[in-house]
Amino acid sequence: MTSVPELLDKDLSLLLVDDDKPFLTRLERAMQKRGFDVRTADSVAAGMAQVKSNPPAFAVVDMRLEDGNGLEVVSTLKERRPDARAVVLTGYGNIATAVTAVKLGAVDYLAKPADADDVFKALMAHEDEIKADPPENPMSADRVRWEHIQRVYELCDRNVSETARRLNMHRRTLQRILAKRAPR
Structure with missing residues (x-):
């Protein structure tokens, strides 16, 4: 360094x-x-x-x-x-x-x-000419997915139907995801 x-x-x-x-x-x-x-x-x-x-x-x-x-x-x-x-x-x-x-x-x-x-x-x-070390505790793939869904949900003013449409997923599936706690 x-x-x-x-x-x-x-x-x-x-x-x-x-x-x-x-x-x-x-x-x-x-x-x-x-x-x-x-x-x-x-x-x-x-x-x-x-x-x-x-x-x-x-x-x-x-x-x-x-x-x-x-x-x-x-x-x-x-x-x-x-x-x-x-x-x-x-x-x-x-x-x-x-x-x-x-x-x-x-x-x-x-x-x-x-x-x-x-x-x-x-x-x-x-x-x-070296890369930075990878993070000690990177987000899991499930957490990254959850964060993305939450961000789109917030950008859609917390409208479940609009968020589901934009994420190309079923509304009920999205509701189940939103009801769960954030993954680690």
Whole structure:
């Protein structure tokens, strides 16, 4: 792993974009301790403004923000600074959004809660030509499926019939899934 002293000759500007203030503050402090020059934003609009005024070398962006999708920030960052390294964080992970994030230029996609060590490893992984270690406790396939169903259900304003139609499943099957507790 690249250590902080070895990074001193590099541009260590880092933009953190997240609307969870306590998480943002903790991550900001942790990344400053690792030698980064940290700037923060709590919305897509604020993140876009920071990227347009002074594109950072690194970014950690939450996927879902109150005013939109954090992938807009990643996309704009890659347009303004192609060598920038962005990591996307999300509490609503699924394969489709991970693929989209990578296509837009993100170097990694981490599920929340991610700690500062995970974020640092993801940002620096390419520097060492090694991949970040897999998570210690990844979500099971059943849990990923359940999370996806819950997300679609919420996006459909908790309408079971509409959710079942969009997921191409029988309404009663969906009702049984929704009635159960989340798998581990």
